[in-house]
Amino acid sequence: MAFAFALTQTLFSLLLLLPIYSTVAQTNGAITLGASLSATDNSSWFSPSGDFAFGFRQLSNTDLFLLSIWYAKIPDKTIVWYANETLAPRGSQVNLTADNGLVLTSPQGQQLWNSSSLNVASGVMNDTGNFVLKDSNSNEVWSSFNNPTDTILPTQTMENEGSLFSRQSETNFSKGRFQVRFLDGNLVLNTINLPSTYANGPPYYKNGTIGDNNNSSPGIQLALNESGYMYIVRENKQRFVLGEGVVNSETDYYYRATLDFDGVFTLYSHPKTSIGSWTVVWSVPENICTDIFLENGGIGACGFNSICTLKDSRPTCKYPPGYSLIDPNDQYSSCKVDFIQGCEEDKLSSTKDIYSVEELTYTDWPTSDYLRLEPFTEVDCRNSCLQDCICAVAIFTENKTCWKKKLPLSNGRYDGKFSGKAFIKVRKSTIPGSHLPNPNNTPDREKKNQDGLIIPGSVLLGSSVFVNFILIGAFCYGFFFIYQKKRNKINRGSSVLDINLHCFTYKELQDATNGFMEELGKGAFGIVYKGAIQMGSNIPVAVKKLYSFAQDSDKEFKAELNIIGKTHHKNLVRLIGFCEEGQQRLLVYEFLSNGTLADFLFGDLRPNWKQRIQIAFGIARGLLYLHEECSTQIIHCDIKPQNILLDEYYETRISDFGLAKLLMMGQSHTNTAIRGTKGYVAPEWFRNMPVTAKVDVYSFGVMLLEIICCRRSVDMASGREETAILTDWAYDCFREGTLDALVEHDMEALEDREELERFVMIAIWCIQEDPSLRPTMRKAMQMLEGVVDVPVPPSPSPFTTTTSL
Structure with missing residues (x-):
């Protein structure tokens, strides 16, 4: 059938x-x-x-x-x-x-x-x-061949002075900052300074000069043939082949050479059948992070003030501590400093000890130098940068040389072969996203503090005894208040983690939430309250008050919070700060106005198909980041619609990421996800099997079916036993070819039945009882994007009874 x-x-x-x-x-x-x-x-x-x-x-x-x-x-x-x-x-x-x-x-x-x-x-x-x-x-x-953009196709040629430009990102087709040129008989790659076309030098790739040897003739043309070979045609008609050979049949494969948005020039092949994906035949340069070295300024593989890391032959960009992306939606954009730094600004601070130093290994910014100190010790190098208002970073090398660097930092890279250390200067108690100086250290406040030492004395000398008595009492009370505040600040400072998170007092959060009055929701970890904090402006926040916290778990709490605080992704809810006082543990998140995915999916009106699919993509991207792109892998352990929030543009944000991992060491009794939420828990939790990131894949598969169908994973109230468990019913409908019933004849979803079927198949692969059969989130993401073929899935459970054909 x-x-x-x-x-x-x-x-x-x-x-x-x-x-x-x-x-x-x-x-x-x-x-x-x-x-x-x-x-x-x-x-x-x-x-x-x-x-x-x-x-x-x-x-x-x-x-x-x-x-x-x-x-x-x-x-x-x-x-x-x-x-x-x-x-x-x-x-x-x-x-x-x-x-x-x-x-x-x-x-x-x-x-x-x-x-x-x-x-x-x-x-x-x-x-x-x-x-x-x-x-x-x-x-x-x-x-179009004579007016190329970022791609060369078979039979297409490029003459001398011809060029390609990258796009700005995978989905932004504006001109990017990388360029391929066929220049003087050579394939040359360089960065450009937008919005001009000025080419920075030297090139970060050049194939080797053709024609310098008297026995060879100069190159006159760059070509890609139908067999997938890219070569330079010489004046004497000889060919100089670039890259590796191709073993695929030209009749069975497509080929293209593309200057990707990340600056890597890549030759791809793709089977002409719809099955398969683009595969890299060869690419240059070998390591774009270390190969770009711009002595005369200009941007590197990543933006200014960022760090380039090579991963699977592609560059990824990260921002250093105390910095954040100018464009949060583009990880390749430049980074900005999240605090005020400068000689004049430093003079306004009430304390000399305003900076700390973060040590980064294998990290270097080879340009932006303004001073070289040699011979020098590591300690002197660190202190020299701390005491220099111009210095942003100091690099100490094994030959006892200290290179002091100023903003903006360019060509940052992570290189395992680099034996030096980077000391990056960060202002203490930096608030992420704040571009204003600490309100306690403004010029007006400083002036008032200075004046405050003089004015009370003047008043005391010129007032009556009674008034003086009142003023003396007020003065003593003020002195005591300031002393207590400073002591609290010192105590709080000792617990501020090595991250850009703000440490709040319990009183501050109590005031911010109006006495924890407006409850937004509750879960296995605690209760969430709505509040507002002053950080330059009135910022709405969601404050999560965790359930009773074990005192002996304090070390683990700090260690895990340190990891979570360094995460940054557009599909994750941003953690702004925390509180740790006595038994109290609170987390402060950004507030998102459109509530949870559960409210969005299971309301009276069915959301449109395209919007639901984009939400699925956002969740997948967020989980992929947690599983593979963080410095430390984070397993969420409680993926469900209630933990997916939507911002004002209905962009997806995963909340509580890492919170399960953070609490599980000392708080397994809180039913984190070991028992979990009915309908989303992977079977291995109950079978004494190792728990891996595949538990999140399982939960994502369940939720993907909910997104497809706009119904809950378990619906006993429907009165229909065969449809009560969504995972079982979805497989039945897929096997019987009755997807119309699964989506309740949603015409938008059924307009592209092929896409609908692909998404259902991906969900079924994700909910396989055997974790080894489930895809990783990277593979699931590729299947969602359609770049990887989705095979027909088996029954998710060999023990599940389904209706017969």
């Missing part, structure tokens, strides 16, 4: 596609003058084979479209050319005209872009991926 249904669906899909491919075959990919496409539908101009399409691609989560060329037959529809980063609003049109060639106009008729081609008679979308405009004599007057 399932096979017959699948066969019927396949034949039906082929019948739907037949008119499209028939039209393409009849026109042989040719486009006539006056033809147009609109940024409102899925119409495209296909190449004769259907391998490539030209048209509009909608950018995710926006109402904007990109005029582009893409691979039409593979799931991820990889874009290989686009119209100069021009974004078109819905309703825009592209027309083929005789005077300007391709003309892109907005819905209001404003011209957004044109190919600037004269005497155009026709266009053609070729099977090579090249869109060509021709005159009446069939001469080429414009082509």
Whole structure:
């Protein structure tokens, strides 16, 4: 029955596609003058084979479209050319005209872009991926191959002075800061200083000069052939092959060479069947983090003030302690200092001991030097930076040299071969996200403190005995208050962790929450209250008051909080600070206005399909970060809709991440996730099996089904025993081909049945009873994105009884 249904669906899909491919075959990919496409539908101009399409691609989560060329037959529809980063609003049109060639106009008729081609008679979308405009004599007057963006395709060539530019990010098609050039017969990679095209030097990659040897002729052309070989053509027609050889058959694989947004130039292959994903054939440079060295300024592999780390041959960017991303949604952007630093600013501080030093191993900023001290000791190097108002970082090397560096820091990298140490200066009690000086250290406050030593004395000398008595009492009380405050500050300072978290007093949080009056929710760890704190401005927060905390767990609490405090990801709720006084333990989080995913999914109105899918992506990205991209792996242990929060734009934020790990050492009796929440707990919790990150994968799979179906994982109130347990019912529906019933005939979800089925299959893989069968979150993310094929999953439990076919 399932096979017959699948066969019927396949034949039906082929019948739907037949008119499209028939039209393409009849026109042989040719486009006539006056033809147009609109940024409102899925119409495209296909190449004769259907391998490539030209048209509009909608950018995710926006109402904007990109005029582009893409691979039409593979799931991820990889874009290989686009119209100069021009974004078109819905309703825009592209027309083929005789005077300007391709003309892109907005819905209001404003011209957004044109190919600037004269005497155009026709266009053609070729099977090579090249869109060509021709005159009446069939001469080429414009082509996408001669106006490349970030990709070279087989049969495409690059002449001397030709170039490619990276995009700004995976989803941002604005011009990025990396450039490939074919210069003087060589493949050259360099960074550029946006918004100009000035190329920083020296290049971070150069293939080796062709033509310096008298016995070889100079290179005149860079080419990629259909077999996946990239080479330089010399003047004498000889070829200089770049990279490694390709063993795949040219008839079975697609190839492309792309300057990725992270600056790595990569040759990829992809099987021409829809199964599979893009695989790296070769890439340059070998280590972009260490290969970029810009002596004359300019940005490195990561932004200013950041640190580049190589992971799986790709750069990842992190910010040092006391710094944060200028654009939190772009990890490759520059970082800003989260405190005021400077010679004038330091003079305003009431204490000389305002900075501490963070030690980073294997970390270096090889440029930004302003002073070299030699010979020098490690202690002297550290202290010299602390006492120097210009110094941001000092690098101490094994040859007893101290390099002092000033802002902005560039070309930061983590290099296991570097034997030196970096001492980065951080202001004590830095509040993440605050760009204002400590309110207790402002000039006005400083002046008042100084004046305060004089004014009371003057008043005392010129007042009556009674008034003096009152003032003396007030003065003593004030002195006692200041003394207590300073003593509390010292006590609190001793417990401030090695992270950018603010340490609050219990009284401060009691006041911030109005006596813990407004309860937002409660869980296994504690109760959450709404509050507001003053950090430059009135900031709404969510204060989690943890249940009774064991005194002997204090060390573990600090150690784990140190790890959690260093996490930073757009899909995680930001931890602002904490409180540890006696038995009291509280955590202060940012407040998110749109509540929990549970409220969003299980309300009266069903959210739209695209919004639900984007929420699933956000949760997956957050879990992937916790599992693989943190300095220490964090297992959430309690993934459920109540722990997923939504900000004002309905972006996903995982809350309580790491809290289970933080409390489990001394607090397993709090039912953290060992018993967990009914319907989300992985089976290994109950079978004395090792608990790994796969428990989060299981919970994610359950929640993915809830997102798909907009219903709870366990629903005994429905009165239908066969549908009460969502995981069992979902597998039954998948096996029987009745996904319509699973989504309650949600027309939005059913519009793309293939995508719906893929998401259900991913969820079933995630809820496999055997942890070894579950994918990692990275693999699950790749399957969600469609870059990895999703095999047909087995029954999630060999012991689960399902209805027969």
